[in-house]
Amino acid sequence: MTRVNVDVDPDDIPVNPSRNRHFQDVLSRRSLLKAGTVVGAAGFLGGTAMSGGAAVAAAGKPLLGFKAVPTSSADAVVVPDGYSSQVLIPWGTPIHSGGPAFKKDGSNTAAEQAQQIGAHHDGMHLFPISDKHGLLALNHEYIDTTLHYADGSAVMTREKVDKALAGHGVSIVKVRDRRGTWIVEDSKYNRRVHGATPVAFSGPVKADHPELRSNNAPLGxxxxxxxxxxxxxxxxxxxxxxxxxxxxxxxxWAATAEQKRYGVAAAGFGYGWHKADPRFDLVKNPKELNRFGWCVEIDPFDPKSTPVKRTALGRIKHEGATFAEASDGRVVVYTGDDQDGEYIYKYVSAERWKNSAKKGRSPLDDGTLYVAKFNDDGSGSWIPLVFGQGALTAAGGWKDQADVLIRTRTAADAQGATRLDRPEWIAVHPETGEVYATLTNGVGNGGKVNPRKPNPYGHIIRWNESGHDNGALTFTWDVFLLAGDPAYDPAAAALGADDIFGSPDGLGFDGDGRLWIETDISNTSQNLASKGYDHIGNCALLASDPATREIKRFLTIPRGAEVTGVTFTPDFKAMFVNIQHPGEASTAWGAPTPADPRAVSNWPDFDPDGRPRSATVVITKNDGGKIGT
Incomplete structure (x- = not known):
């Protein structure tokens, strides 16, 4: 989640003006709970039971074999007894051994930042070469204007814009376990993709589309x-x-209806890039913003390749791209649109992805984008966002499929999708194919899929695609769990000392079927009794058994930070976890300044002259076993 002003979280501000159902018949909080579990699934699913993790649990061994760590407000990473953690590639680490070193006063130049690990680590994936080494690709979501520059967010200059652009994007580095310590190795594959990297467009929306014609080449x-x-x-x-x-x-300047639909405003988030670079000025370069909001494909094993924006997946505020395979071999991609009141989408390729690959065509260029509708009876359907179908006709004001994809949010509004409480990460169970999605928090968009109004703690939903086929167009769903603190909200009564949490965000499975849950408690709420978050403490990583709904807190993190990406080695004996924006301005802890960048956190360096840095943490089990056992 991007934050600039500690008093405002833009993801929490709805911009959806549609009249799509809020379902005002809000489900009773207490009716969701029985014997410590969320109930009502049988009614929701028409008698179809969810079975996540059943094969693993049936083996007789608890899926969660570690002792839960307590909640924490410490400026530290805490892991369970029997586990160890190591900091790897903090912001500013050179991607090659001869590259520019990180300057702890924030004075690295834009050119230097382009040769270093970016800021604010987020989603990531390890592309293994063996159990001991591989290519780690990780995202860099945004920058903290106070910490990114030596003088903080003082007068904006072109150099500052360029340094910020270089801090965004993706890092790809080769990592290796060398006698128990993970290191970055020099490699031809090590590269940065950032806000000024040349990019290409593919699919129904081409780079020369009138709505994408900017004053500069496609960049970043x-x-x-x-x-x-x-x-x-x-x-x-x-x-x-x-x-x-x-x-x-x-x-x-005045925002158009479409710009309002995406939250575009004259002040932006306060970065002020338009003051120094006309590329980001809404009047001087009005079409440039339409080049963003896409999913971007990068080949980590081809450092000379150009990143490609795959427009068939739609233009929204993509929280992720979770891949699955339909029963007939077509590729399926799930994604959430991270803003309160937005939707969940699914893309299904037109043909088997292996056939596309043989023909030299991308499976992500030719397919159908759908948006989800969740019914109160526990059924659901995927509504196509296809020109000429439903409301998406010429008579309805639509030009063609490119128009539908550029205006994806408005198309979903028109087709009657279900508004949700900030839909974020999506995960698919490796055995059952069940799909899980985090709804981080929100004003309470109503209905049984959003059972609380307001919803400050968030929840996780799950669904079974019909026929256990991820390519199906109907499904059955239930509420997997409600987050929260039972001291403030009876709906969270199932949670206790080992598993109390709020604001689920990241989500992912390991090979044994453990569901890993990352939290992103806003810094306007973190540790505050007034927001019902004083008992929950800092953000955390938890593990869950989908079959039993057992949850245990696995890891807690430093002040002001959130847990973001998680990935594993193929043997699941090393876990990589991203810690994003430690030390960011926080209502509970204060705000950093150029004179005192360590006001909230000094992790991970704890250098008296340094500053907090986002970083990847590698978790291993001291006995060499699998993570979570």
């Missing part, structure tokens, strides 16, 4: 939040809050 990827890995071995990075980088000082 921004606000890279979550990500995905394709079955054919490429990395997909997702552009989330891209709207916040654009602005203007021209008082005559």
């Amino acid at each position: 990827t921004l606000n890279n939040c979550s990500s995905g890995a394709t079955p054919w071995g490429t990395y997909v990075t997702c552009e989330e809050n891209w709207n916040g980088y654009f602005g203007t000082d021209d008082p005559t």
